[in-house]
Amino acid sequence: MFVRKVVNVLCFLALASCAPSKNSSGGVTTTEPSKTNGIETCLALGKKNTNLADTSSVVPTLTTLDPNYGQYIVKYKEAKGLTPSGQPLREYHVSTMKLTSISGDLYSLQIKGTIKEKSKILAQVAAESDVDYVEPDYPIEPIPQTPxxxxxxxxxxxxxxxxxxxxxxxxxxxxxxxxxxxxxxxxxxxxxxxxxxxxxxxxxxxxxxxxxxxxxxxxxxxxxxxxxxxxxxxxxxxxxxxxxxxxxxxxxxxxxxxxxxxxxxxxxxxxxxxxxxxxxxxxxxxxxxxxxxxxxxxxxxxxxxxxxxxxxxxxxxxxxxxxxxxxxxxxxxxxxxxxxxxxxxxxxxxxxxxxxxxxxxxxxxxxxxxxxxxxxxxxxxxxxxxxxxxxxxxxxxxxxxxxxxxxxxxxxxxxxxxxxxxxxxxxxxxxxxxxxxxxxxxxxxxxxxxxxxxxxxxxxxxxxxxxxxxxxxxx
Ligand SMILES: [Ca+2]
Ligand SMILES: [Ca+2]
Ligand SMILES: [Ca+2]
Known part of the structure; x- marks a missing residue:
């Protein structure tokens, strides 16, 4: 009985040592999109906009240029009329960058590379005179079912x-x-x-x-x-x-x-x-x-x-x-x-x-x-x-x-x-x-x-x- 108890306690301790909140990548939160971003996005989508004429501009900030994502939305000041396989307006000398049209003035920017490389590119794109803003293409999650x-x-x-x-x-x-x-x-x-x-x-x-x-x-x-x-x-x-x-x-x-x-x-x-x-x-x-x-x-x-x-x-x-x-x-x-x-x-x-x-x-x-x-x-x-x-x-x-x-x-x-x-x-x-x-x-x-x-x-x-x-x- 004593042995059975000890074994069981050890087994459970092995289970209990797992932190439920730890993510599968080993908790390296600095290189992964935070889960909150997705949830905040869902909440934001659920909020009714009573000011349909809202024209307040979005100024690129350190947050919106967060280099921890692989995909970004680039908003130009006016429609570019590029095809979905259109080319970037500037050459950034990075072969792993891809810009495709979403609609009119909105483009999807995919970048691969290190955090440092991505930071540099994002800063360059955001600084373009015809670019309105750049922001991560935030992942969106379904709202969990309630019981x-x-x-x-x-x-x-x-x-x-x-x-x-x-x-x-x-x-x-x-x-x-x-x-x-x-x-x-x-x-x-x-x-x-x-x-x-x-x-x-x-x-x-x-x-x-x-x-x-x-x-x-x-x-x-x-x-x-x-x-x-x-x-x-x-x-x-x-x-x-x-x-x-x-x-x-x-x-x-x-x-x-x-x-x-x-x-x-x-x-x-x-x-x-x-x-x-x-x-x-x-x-x-x-x-x-x-x-x-x-x-x-x-x-x-x-x-x-x-x-x-x-x-x-x-x-x-x-x-x-x-x-x-x-x-x-x-x-x-x-x-x-x-x-x-x-x-x-x-x-x-x-x-x-x-x-x-x-x-x-x-x-x-x-x-x-x-x-x-x-x-x-x-x-x-x-x-x-x-x-x-x-x-x-x-x-x-x-x-x-x-x-x-x-x-x-x-x-x-x-x-x-x-x-x-x-x-x-x-x-x-x-x-x-x-x-x-x-x-x-x-x-x-x-x-x-x-x-x-x-x-x-x-x-x-x-x-x-x-x-x-x-x-x-x-x-
Ligand atoms: Ca039989
Ligand atoms: Ca039979
Ligand atoms: Ca039944």
């Missing part, structure tokens, strides 16, 4: 209070997830025909459907959406009696902005349906292990595990180790305690949340008021973060939706967040992704002694930290 501009059209979005706690809208303005990232749902099955899940279901492209053959040679015949390990068939849908897995799947990634239902934490993702608990919700360890091994073999990004037991299993622990070796994240619910009262899993372990492999990331549940729910288990050592887990609205079997509460709901919310982080910066390694989720969580006084990070997850903080970490590779 409100991308409000999804899913009709039940407003029922999902947790998106406002997670700051989902702002997070999605950075990244919405990716169809390249696979999240395995090891649970009671996933209704892959649900209109809000169908588009985000993983499809086994190596398997030819319904030909009675195991085309990809993984031991499962016609496994297109995943596998049903309880009935040993290729239909891993959840039933209406045990819709738990479909609810979990919708929290990771119900399709967003599709005019239908709800939105998952990652509106774009690929969900793999691995059913190991039957229609009464019962399952056995060996089938959970078969499901985990299926996911490992298909190289998923993460496995969501909203289930557990108070018994340690060597077989299950070894399967988690195989996933760890393959770099697969293993999200585990902290458990719901007994009779509605959560307990410390340091004293009374709950598995798989209590396993100690680096990839086991355990999640407690919070209320709308940002407190730990009464039922949520906790641990300063074994539970990594907290996430919303009370009155959570998501997809269930059939064309249906339901409100559910539990650490089972908090866990896929964090799994969805991991998808957003990975999509924002695909170069992050799995331990860095877990560090980002912990470190970017909103620290809450009531969680300090309950979870390792002391925080409740925040999607926007997490994707911003993931984005800032992109500069790491350049240092």
């Amino acid at each position: 409100a501009a991308i409000m999804p059209d899913d009709p039940y979005f407003s029922k999902q209070w947790f998106h406002s706690t997670l700051n989902s809208l702002a997070a999605w303005s950075v990244d919405e997830g990716s169809d390249e990232i696979i999240a395995a749902v090891v649970d009671t099955g996933v209704d892959y025909t649900h209109p809000d899940l169908a588009e985000n279901m993983w499809i086994n492209k190596d398997e030819i459907p319904n030909n009675g053959k195991d085309d990809d040679g993984n031991g499962y015949i016609d496994d297109v959406y995943g596998w049903n390990f309880t009935a040993n068939n290729n239909d891993p849908r959840s039933s209406s009696k045990a819709p738990h897995g479909s609810h979990v799947a919708g929290l990771i990634g119900a399709r967003g902005n599709n005019h239908v239902g709800v939105v998952g934490v990652a509106p774009k993702v690929k969900l793999m349906a691995l059913k190991f608990m039957d229609d009464s919700g019962a399952g056995i360890t060996s089938n959970a292990v078969r499901a985990i091994d299926y996911a490992i073999q298909k190289k998923v990004f993460l496995i969501n595990n909203s289930w557990g037991s108070n018994r340690f299993s060597r077989t299950l622990s070894d399967a988690i180790s195989r996933a760890a070796k393959a770099g697969i994240l293993f999200f585990a619910a902290a458990g719901n305690g007994d009779k509605g009262v959560g307990y410390n899993i340091d004293a009374t372990p709950w598995y798989p949340a209590s396993y100690t492999q680096w990839n086991v990331f355990s999640v407690a549940a919070t209320t709308i008021g940002d407190r730990l729910t009464d039922f949520s288990n906790f641990s300063k050592n074994k539970v990594d973060v907290a996430a919303p887990g009370y009155a959570i609205y998501s997809t269930v079997s059939g064309v249906s939706y339901q409100m559910m509460s539990g650490t089972s709901m908090a866990t896929p919310i964090v799994a969805g967040l991991a998808v957003l982080v990975k999509a924002t910066n695909p170069d992050l390694d799995p331990t860095q992704i877990l560090n980002i989720i912990r470190e970017s969580s909103d620290k809450l006084p009531t969680l300090q002694d309950k979870v390792r990070s002391g925080g409740r997850v925040d999607s926007y903080n997490a994707v911003m930290l993931a984005r800032a970490s992109k500069n790491c590779a350049l240092q």
Whole structure:
């Protein structure tokens, strides 16, 4: 545990050392156009000019002759009538200079060379008797979209209070997830025909459907959406009696902005349906292990595990180790305690949340008021973060939706967040992704002694930290 902690701290420090504001050229701001120039230009363009007859002259200054640009606008006092490929009126003995007509008296001047050479040329051009002024052809940037501009059209979005706690809208303005990232749902099955899940279901492209053959040679015949390990068939849908897995799947990634239902934490993702608990919700360890091994073999990004037991299993622990070796994240619910009262899993372990492999990331549940729910288990050592887990609205079997509460709901919310982080910066390694989720969580006084990070997850903080970490590779 000590080694794991030290490694994680070091990894995070490596990320934290990246200055988000530093530009990709290594911060040499004297030779690059400043970003503010572009933004000021945008603001200036948005300002209404009430004096249409304004004839105030622009006197060239040191600022407008700024030699840090490659392109300038030259305004002559009168139209020159040159063709677009026209020649400069004076020869400056610089072969890398090009003057082309914009319209009438306006010309575009491109200059290459050192700052010193460019300064000299600009001064010469500006001093020409027929030149009115010279100014940089300032770059203009689009105004960033505000979160409100991308409000999804899913009709039940407003029922999902947790998106406002997670700051989902702002997070999605950075990244919405990716169809390249696979999240395995090891649970009671996933209704892959649900209109809000169908588009985000993983499809086994190596398997030819319904030909009675195991085309990809993984031991499962016609496994297109995943596998049903309880009935040993290729239909891993959840039933209406045990819709738990479909609810979990919708929290990771119900399709967003599709005019239908709800939105998952990652509106774009690929969900793999691995059913190991039957229609009464019962399952056995060996089938959970078969499901985990299926996911490992298909190289998923993460496995969501909203289930557990108070018994340690060597077989299950070894399967988690195989996933760890393959770099697969293993999200585990902290458990719901007994009779509605959560307990410390340091004293009374709950598995798989209590396993100690680096990839086991355990999640407690919070209320709308940002407190730990009464039922949520906790641990300063074994539970990594907290996430919303009370009155959570998501997809269930059939064309249906339901409100559910539990650490089972908090866990896929964090799994969805991991998808957003990975999509924002695909170069992050799995331990860095877990560090980002912990470190970017909103620290809450009531969680300090309950979870390792002391925080409740925040999607926007997490994707911003993931984005800032992109500069790491350049240092
Ligand atoms: Ca197969
Ligand atoms: Ca087949
Ligand atoms: Ca939807």
